[in-house]
Amino acid sequence: MSIITVEGVSKYFGPVAAVDDVTLSIEEGEFFALLGPSGSGKTTLLRMLAGFETPSTGRITIDGTDMAGIAPNRRPVNTVFQSYAVFPHMSVADNIGYGLKLDGIGRAERANRVNEMLALVQLQGLGERKPDQLSGGQRQRVALARALAKRPRVLLLDEPLSALDAKLREAMRFELASLQHQVGITFVMVTHDQDEALAMATRCAVMDRGRLVQLATPSDLYEFPNSRFVADFIGSVNMVEGVLKTDKPDEALISTQHLGDVYVDHAVLGNVGGTLWLALRPEKIEMRPKGDGPPPQMEDAPAGLNTVAGRIDHIAYLGSESVFEVELESGLKMRVIRPNLTRWDQEDFAEEQPVWLSWHACAPAVLAG
């Protein structure tokens, strides 16, 4: 049974729908991410789960119970706030024990649980500190420990890593994921950072302007986006408009202005003559130096297709990989990523160099809208 179900939930602030008819369910033990740009309604949805906002329409159940009319302090969920909201006038131990104290748990038992939590988030020995004596990362651990101390059925996390610096953020991704394994509690996280969602979540719901646009595993979101919005929002992508030319059960041709006819090895199931978009990920494009020889031939595409000529406009060397901006003869700029597998790979190409770009028949995602 699903631990959380959201059925047709909308939230209006005046005439504006912050959340617009969202239906989804979250399974026990999942690390679920609500992903979207700011203003997409993801935080409002989380606040409705926590009980700080009331749905205008629709129904939310947590652990099988309808949450309508149930105040935040009576819900089996706890929240890690974006600002952490650690109580500045209480010591770390008092912060973590606050929820237990409200539950009427005795001093000795409370001290045990607090120590257990301090160990869980690796803050042993810091129980007597005041929050202003902690670093940002430590404060976040206090917020985590405080929310986990009551052993909730679901932990809600509102942009948990956004206030940390880049290095710490990356380290905390792994730590949060392993913490979730350790405690076995369902995590629901709100984030605008797609890397964060892809790295930690078992499933992601992508939201746009209040609507749920796609709900999938991280790899499905990336490899099989269902719309231009998702393809563009998750990772970086080259988006090319085209017209469906032929559509057969196991192959299709899409003619584009910039890439010529593009061959894909599956059916598109669209209207022939209708407008489509091809989403081509930068790392799925192969780049070769353009000499006097003939254009490279992709073995899974008909002769002369899925290859275009261009000229390197700009190179961004990022260490682990290099990002190339290639200007096609049509004027379109394509982004290409090459991993630097050896210590000399970055010397393979230079700016202004003419190149061939080619891709496999399975590389582009064909999008209808």
Next chain:
Amino acid sequence: MRRAPPGPLEYLRRWPLRLWLLAVGLFLYVPLVALVVFSFNDSKRNIIWQGFTTKWYAKALTNESLLAAFGNSLTIAALSTIVSVVLGALAAVALWRFRFRGHTLFEGGMALPIVVPEICMGVAMLVFFARILPWPPELPWPINLGPIVIAHIAFTFPFVAVVVRARLQSFDRSQEEAARDLGASDWAAFRDVLIPHLKPSLIAGALLAFTLSLDDFVITFFTAGPDTITFPVKVYSMVRFSVTPEVNAASTLLIVVTVALTVIALRFQKPQELRA
């Protein structure tokens, strides 16, 4: 070793600003110093220094009507401060927390006692206690101080509300939500999170209310009866006969009391301020 020449922003190390600072200091403190010095003057008149004595302190401290007035003042200040802090803090929280009909009107109306001339407040209080809420003068102490206490609450609680309101601006609402999230009722969240955050402003507001009440003359003058003389009113009546060093001595004692209270309050406030 010679010190480096003053930098472009080190105004305090240049003579014009030092001179200015000195002038301001003189302007502010010379009258107070004169008051204190002449309280030790061995003369009936205040003007000419005749020699050192502490007899005026002895006289002031044995002047029963002066002591009674001082006692009245402290009692009034304490009572009105307690009520003012509670009322002012609640008004500030209500204005911050809720949107309701007449919100702006209430907010403006509450600030009225701050801007209305004190003399008008005094006359208004006189009329109020003559016509609307007559207070029998023969009631036992401290109930007979009621009109003054009520008048003082009316003009001090807006100051508390303003101070608390300012502090509320820096409150992170998610802290209250965190408390609710962890199982706190509305009241528990208020008690455990909001009150500790407001503590410095409650202390500052209380201090403000206390000193405003303690040295108020105008409003008190209109609400005091023959048996409910406060310290400032008493000093005024003593001065009408002649300015003796006894008045200086009494005033010096009042200064000492208020400064001591301020120091205590600041001590109390400091750790919280640093942490906030």
